Amino acid sequence: MTHDTDLAPLHLPGPGDWLGWVAERTEGQLAEARRHVGEVKNGTDDSPEAVLAAWNRAETAIANAEAVALWAEVHPDEAVRERADELSQEVQKYVTELGQDRELFAVLDGLSADGLDADARRLLELTLRDFRRAGVDRDDATRDRLRELSETGVRLSQDFGRNIRDDVRSVRLAPERLAGLPEDYREAHPADADGLVTITTDYPDLVPFMTFGSDGAARRELALAQSNVAWPANDEVLQDLLAVRRETAALLGYASWPDYDSEVKMIGSGQAIADFIERISAAAVERAREEVAVLLERKRADHPDADTVTTYDSRYYSELVRREQYDVDGQVVRxxxxxxxxxxxxxxxxxxxxxxxxxxxxxxxxxxxxxxxxxxxxxxxxxxxxxxxxxxxxxxxxxxxxxxxxxxxxxxxxxxxxxxxxxxxxxxxxxxxxxxxxxxxxxxxxxxxxxxxxxxxxxxxxxxxxxxxxxxxxxxxxxxxxxxxxxxxxxxxxxxxxxxxxxxxxxxxxxFGKGIYAVHQMSYAARSYFFHAGQHDDLTAYGDELKRRYSVFPPLEGAHMHCAFGHLDGYSSGYYTxxxxxxxxxxxxxxxxxxxxxxxxxxxxxxxxxxxxxxxxxxxxxxxxxxxxxxxxxxxxxxxxx
Missing domain, CATH: 1.10.1370.40 (Neurolysin; domain 3)
Known part of the structure; x- marks a missing residue:
């Protein structure tokens, strides 16, 4: 590991012109990338080390430009967030074009690995693999369609994330329905002029309420609100995104998107993902059922006629079990x-x-x-x-x-x-x-x-x-x-x-709860994998079917959690990760x-x-x-x- 004593961090604008800075930074780095790509293309007579060094400079500039996606997620100015989204589309369009640049590929493919050290050989090998996965060796019509799909996929991914980010939902409750919540939580949520308290789906509101709130109907209301974030908008967006991925994989010669996606992961294949889900589920399901039985027994102490435990019960009754059977009070711990x-x-x-x-x-x-x-x-x-x-x-x-x-x-x-x-x-x-x-x-x-x-x-x-x-x-x-x-x-x-x-x-x-956690994770992983492994016209119904198959909790009626499941974008078919x-x-x-x-x-x-x-x-x-x-x-x- 080497250390540099004279490098300065990136200069950020502070109270200055963020809108201008974001554009100047991104467009400037794109221009740098194009310049260094030109050096690669013109360096066919250079040594492999020199060509790869120029390619490294190009990739560095591209990475700097790709970082614009950060500002779309965190900047408090909506105009900056929107501009960052636009610039991110430009960057990804260039990345897609670069991945299908046959002249560039020919230069890199023509390099000899003889004499390169292990890192440089690995760089060359993975770079050539990326070009082939981008379709550089396909015919013109296929490459054109792959470019269209890539650009469409970027826009859909941005829409999917933006719809989740911007859709904060809430429930309004009478103050007495906050029974069980810590005193500091209730003090932070005073009643409004109508005598009601607003609880949002943001984590600082959601997590304590689902953990300590003793009003089961109120927990259900909040869980339903959280599970319907970005519904119905993201249902169509997700279907379109899944279609883009299916067609991309097919054009590149893969049987499915999971096969394409997993090729560059440790797991290696789509079938291996399915096998892993089954392996973990089989290992954990008996313990999970035993734990649910404990939760149900505790729930019946409050509701003698209860015959099931739901997802919105799980956190609350798990907290009670830990408090009463393990002498751990989460309100004291916090x-x-x-x-x-x-x-x-x-x-x-x-x-x-x-x-x-x-x-x-x-x-x-x-x-x-x-x-x-x-x-x-x-x-x-x-x-x-x-x-x-x-x-x-x-x-x-x-x-x-x-x-x-x-x-x-x-x-x-x-x-x-x-x-x-x-x-x-x-x-x-x-x-x-x-x-x-x-x-x-x-x-x-x-x-x-x-x-x-x-x-x-x-x-x-x-x-x-x-x-x-x-x-x-x-x-x-x-x-x-x-x-x-x-x-x-x-x-x-x-x-x-x-x-x-x-x-x-x-x-x-x-x-307590390890089994529940493991099968719950596999329920999410199954959604991630099977949504991508084939086409399904009704994602809500199919998601409920997968939950019945892999989870120990029943689906929540009226919920459309896939619309708020942000990992379906970044992780795509790989939530098993x-x-x-x-x-x-x-x-x-x-x-x-x-x-x-x-x-x-x-x-x-x-x-x-x-x-x-x-x-x-x-x-x-x-x-x-x-x-x-x-x-x-x-x-x-x-x-x-x-």
Whole structure:
């Protein structure tokens, strides 16, 4: 891993002209890309190393231009968001054209790999594969149609995400229907002039209500509102997007979109996705049914005639079971997790684990897009190696889920990696599962920075196969469950550290619901896979059928959750990724000593052999390099059986 001492982070406009800056940055980088592509085409007599270096400069400029998609998701000015969407379409149009540029392909295909080092050979191999997957070797008519499909797909993806982002729904309830909610939640939701309280589908409203709200009918109303976000608009958008993907795969000679999509992933084929879904479902379903039986028994204590547990019951009754049978009260637990101390604790934990320094950067210096964004320079061995930005609270027009976005991909000697963490947490107390989520998402940010220290932008940051990218973040969740780790930052209002016995009880209670979680994930994965594996005229009806087949909860009548299921865009047929990655994450964690979570020898080996490598090797090889053996299901199976 190399470090650059003289590189400056990207200059952001702060209170200046964001509309102009976004356009100038994107269009300027596109112009740079075209210039360097010209160098590649004119470099047929140059050495393979020189041609690939020019291609690297072109890809770096393209990556810089592609980062405009970030501003469509986070900028508070609607005009900037709309302009970013338009510019993103221009960038993707150019990327599609480039992928079908036969002259460019001929130059790269004509390069000899003799004498290239391992990274350069890998770059050349993957680049040529990408060209073929873009249809460069197809006839003119096919390439024209592929270009049309790509441009249409970009617009549809943007529409799909925008409809979710802009459609915040709500329910209005009498104050007494907030029974069971924490006092600070009820104080933050006063009654309006009509005597009613508004609860939105944004996470800071939704999650506590579904966890603690004792009014089952109110939970159902809110769950239905959340499941109908972007309905009916996204039903048509999704059907059109699925059709684009089916035709694209067929034109390229694949039996289905999942076969095309999985070719470049660890799993390898569409059938392997289906097999994985069945394998996990079979392994977890018996435990899941036993857990649902426990929930139903508890529900009958309140409603003796109850004969089923629904999705909107699950979180609430799971909380009651943990409170009554495991002595864990989520309302007590949350008092130890004030947002500000969790954020600082996270920085302390990851700094100690990976040997990183986090230096706060003022908004004036960073030039960020909103006053609540917190920025930090990232240091390693006293050298700045990147910058991160934390945008962690909800606001109108902002991305509604949790994700890490690239602002700049790091390239040694050229540009520092910069990443943005986008979440939607409350500004006060956090649920412990939100703390776990923050650790998870921050893991992507660490991966982006540590993996952004190499020479080739193609391998920069989170550049492994897509079904591995969640594994490092899922492994980092383990530190959010350790009593010694939590003791470094989890304190209540009186300054009392979270008790060790409470953390132990939380860990025991967390064992309950693993089966439900696994089959629920496979229910989502099945939707993701089977929606893409064939055509279905009624996505609501088919989605309900898949839920009956793979979930232990019945479908919610009147819900159209596929319209709000944002992963159907970015992950397409690959939502199985989360469970696939969890299998590997459990295996990675097996190398750590649970009694010494910060042992530098293993932590730094993991940092350097997995995170710091970016995409320089196949994910299976990265894991083997760290573990000293191929990955296996054994640790995951043991976790499920605990």
């Amino acid at each position: 008092t130890y997790f004030g947002f500000e101390q969790v954020r600082q604790g996270l920085l302390g934990v990851t700094g100690r684990l990976f040997g990183l320094e986090w230096t706060p950067v003022s908004r004036e210096e960073a030039g960020t897009w909103h006053e609540e964004v917190a920025s930090y320079d990232v240091g390693l061995d006293g050298v700045r190696i990147g910058r991160i930005h934390l945008d962690l609270h909800p606001r109108e027009g902002k991305f509604k889920h949790a994700a890490q976005f690239d602002m700049v991909k790091g390239v040694a000697g050229e540009q520092l990696p910069e990443g943005v963490l986008v979440c939607n947490f409350a500004r006060g107390l956090m649920e412990h599962d939100e703390v776990v989520t923050l650790f998870h998402e921050f893991g992507h940010l660490v991966h982006h920075v540590l993996g952004g220290q190499g020479d080739w932008v193609r391998f920069s940051g989170v550049a492994t196969e897509w079904d591995f990218v969640e594994a490092p973040s899922q492994m980092l969740e383990e530190w959010a469950w350790d009593a010694d780790v939590l003791a470094t930052f989890a304190r209540n209002a009186t300054g009392e550290t979270i008790p060790v016995d409470l953390v132990a009880a939380m860990r025991r209670a967390d064992q 989360y469970m696939w990655s969890l299998v590997i994450a459990k295996d990675l964690f097996s190398a750590f000593d649970a009694d010494d979570m910060f042992a530098p020898e293993v932590a730094h080996a993991y940092r350097d052999r997995v995170l710091g490598m970016g995409g320089r090797k196949d994910a299976a090889d990265l894991v083997a390099d760290f573990l000293g053996r191929p990955y296996s299901f054994d640790s995951w199976a043991a976790w499920l059986a605990e």
